[in-house]
Amino acid sequence: MKAIQFQCCSPDEVIFGPDFHQSLYCHLLCGLLFREEIQFVFSTFAHSIVLAFRTFEQVWQELCDDIRDGELSSRVTAPSVRMAMSKLLKPSPELADLIYKKCSGLSNWYGLIPELFPNAKYIYGIMTGSMEPYLKKLRHYAGELPLMSADYGTSEGWIAANVNPKLPPELATFAVLPNIGYFEFIPLNNDAERLYMDPKPVGLTEVKIGEDYEIIVTTFAGTRIFPF
Template identity: 35%
Template sequence: MLYGLYLNKEVLRVGAVFAFGFIRAIRFLEKHWSLLSRDIRTGSLNPVVTDPSVKESVMKMLKPDPNLVDYIELKCSKKSWQGIITRLWPNTKYVDVIVIGSMAQYIPILDYYSNGLPLVYTMYASFECYFGVNLNPLCSPNVKPGEEYELVVTTYADLYRCRVGHFLKVVGFKNKAPQFSFICRKNVALSMDSDKTDEVELHKAVENAVNHLVPFSAPDLTFGLTR
């Protein structure tokens, strides 16, 4: 975070693997930007950083920059943090985060902080592994556009034809490789009494609840599902 502020003109993209992790980072910055500004103003590290290797690495680059601190303070001290990403990092082209499935609930918050920058997820992965992208597969993929399929993966880490529970819809082809959109995860449901609500319906319900609560300045409402 400190390097990102110090080299703010060189930052071309921001992000994290999952949307909620990136939002946590922005909210951390919202609470502690004054401490980071102090480090840049003085060219020194806060005493809370005690790891010698980290201190040595940072101090090789960090030099006092009062003008940059004045710029950061001007942007961060405003009451509204709408568009803070493009204000602090003016050369940022997109936000690199996963926003499919339950992560889609964070899209409005990301749009708020980024002034509507494109949300791009450059990877498709799960907690089990990253799923490779091969634009010229050796074997002809036996899938049809418009159909839905469950993903099965084999990895070097001892997963063999593992059903990870992701359902995908084939939307077209790039060269010989199928292009797809993520639909949902299998067996992910909220169980209340005798009623079960799947991930898609729960997302819609939370989204509708948020829209109803907006006029009352209610805090952000989000949810997370685990298997």
């Protein structure tokens, strides 16, 4: 991650922690501790970012207490995580007061992300398809920060890259990356006469502009999947 300049503010013990909720709490805490150094907010899927800041709404005062006292909340019980966080967490009443003031001054949490991370330039993740319903809430948290939906992928593998990630996610156009798997496309036809026909998949070079397709991905491991 350092080699590609994609460093996370959380230590490995938090990233690979045994409990999701404890790790999320510590991710939020680490973000506050390194707030001046955060350059972008990232998660693979948009719903994870929304979940993180919904959680922040519930625990922000507890996070401020941790920073003010320099002691990690008792909600975090994993020994490896507590040990790693103890190396980062020192009493900082000034930072705690600053975060408390910023959160108290927000109107319904609008613009929360740039208030917490003043040097953040954008928010990054998969925001199309099944992630699109989360855009409204994500924009609420983001304020004026741009949303970048640079990838199109699934949990089994990546499929395509956004040819112009500066455009809003709703206007994303993706180019398939043919060297990361074998791709087939099932034509989607609304013609009632052909509704019950079994359409045959076509290759990447056989797709037609303006037509709709369901993608089939065969990974290098030989797994054939139908992403949604």
